[in-house]
Amino acid sequence: MLEWIRETQDVWQRLQNTQKPIVMYGMGDGAVKILQVMKRYGVAPAAMFASDGFARGNLFMGYKMEKLADIQSRYDDFLxxxxxxVHDEPTVNYLYELSQKYELVSPDVPVAGTNLFTMDFVQEHEQEFLQVESILADEQSRKVLHDIVNFKLSGKLCYLADCTTDTDEAYHNIIKPTAQESFADLGAYRGDTIAELLHYAGGCRRVFAFEPDEKTHKKLCAAVEQMGLSDCAICVQMAAYSHEEMLEFDSRAGRQSAIREESLVTGVEGAAKSKIRQVQGQSLDNIAGEESVSFINMDVEGAEKLALMGCQKIIERDKPKMLIAAYHRSEDLFALLLQIASMRSDYRFYLRHYRYVPAWDTNLYCV
Known part of the structure; x- marks a missing residue:
């Protein structure tokens, strides 16, 4: 095992071995996924609870949703x-406070794909992790790699606390955008990341924005107009992909809408209902054509590998700065960096993690 792995068992083994009652905090798709994996390991919660404002005695997956006070009155100790x-500061701080009073874990279940981040997974990909560690450009990036791997294995919040930094640091010290950027936003949602670029760069020269969801695309176009970018922006209602192809698109989750694929949750009662429809997949190479691109932001809910394939011509030609979400799939921590390095060997690579539980908003920067 890698020398910087500090855990001797993964979170699922820990749940199997605990002598304490297991209680689940929260409900929704995340709870459905975790319950499904726990079932595979022969583990079941003794109870479930929600924040006081949401605990109304309703049933979820056959469990009565209680308040923490109800759990505390029944058990002296529990896991x-x-x-x-969650990423808002008050709720994240509350979770850290709970973790000081009780044994607490936030299991990593991938947003996309079916590979769980287990001890076996880390051992299987040990060479890739070592390769990535040797390529990363600074000590903070290596710390993020080490801490995120240990978090994903253990579910312990202390690892996230140790490696969290502020968004400003990456923009000021790594990306350093200018008002002359030709910006490609793959997974533009409602224009949030375009607005973020304008905040740090003071403007931009060109925008290529992909947003596949019809309703969200309309809001994106309105936001771009409000930002005064209508004359320099191309906003397409398409999914960023490796090539032109009609795709099945699952828009059940708003911001987490994604290309449909095999999932950890397959027909489980309690999961959010899918809204499947056809959407056009298209590559950035085809949309931008011969126009240069200087900065790519990519958050495409697990389709990053394919979207990067659709940027290969631009990456090889322009060497754009890139900000890539690296947390949707278990393999993203190593596979995306190695994929980009195979296209151009002269990038410098950085990892940063921003406030989020679990380890969402872990990003790869390429400059």
Whole structure:
């Protein structure tokens, strides 16, 4: 095992071996996924609870949703499994406070794909992790790699606390955008990341924005107009992909809408209902054509590998700065960096993690 792995068992083994009652905090798709994996390991929660404002005695997956006070009145001690994702500071701080009082884990279940981040997974990909560690450009990036791997294995929040930095640091010290960027936003949502670029760069020269969801695309176009970018922006209602192809698209989750594929959740009662429709997949290479691109932002809910294939011509030709979401699939921590390095060997690579539980908003920077 890698010398910087500090855990001797993964979170699923830990749940199997605990003598404490297991209680799950939260409900929704995250809880469905975690319950499904726990079932594989022969583990079941003794109870489930929600924040006081959401605990109304309703049933979820056959469990009555209680308040923490109800759990505390019944058990002297217990192990909490966090089953939702959160990044707002008050809630994240509350989880850290709970972790000081009780044994608490936030299991890593991938947003896309079916590979769980287990001890076996890390051992299987040890050489890739070593290769990535040797390529990363600074000590903070290596710390993020080490801490995120240990977090994904253990579910312990202390690893996230140790490697979290502020968004400003990456923009000021790594990306350093200018007002002359030709910006490609793959997974533009409602224009949030375009607005973020304008905040740090003070403007931009050109925008190529991909957003496959019809309703969200309309909001994106309105936001781009409000930002005064209508004359320099191309906003396409398409999914960033390796080539032109009609795809099945699951728009059940708003911001987490994604190309349909095999999932950890397959027909489980309690999962959010899918809204499947056809959407055009297209490559950035085809949309931008001969126009240069200086900065690519990519957050495409697990389709990053394919979207990068659709940027290969631009990457080889222009060497754009890139900000790539590296947390949707278990393999993203090593596979995306190695994929980009195979296209151009002269990139410098950085990893940063921003406040989020679980380890979402872990990003790869390429400059």
């Amino acid at each position: 909490i499994v966090v089953a939702f994702a």
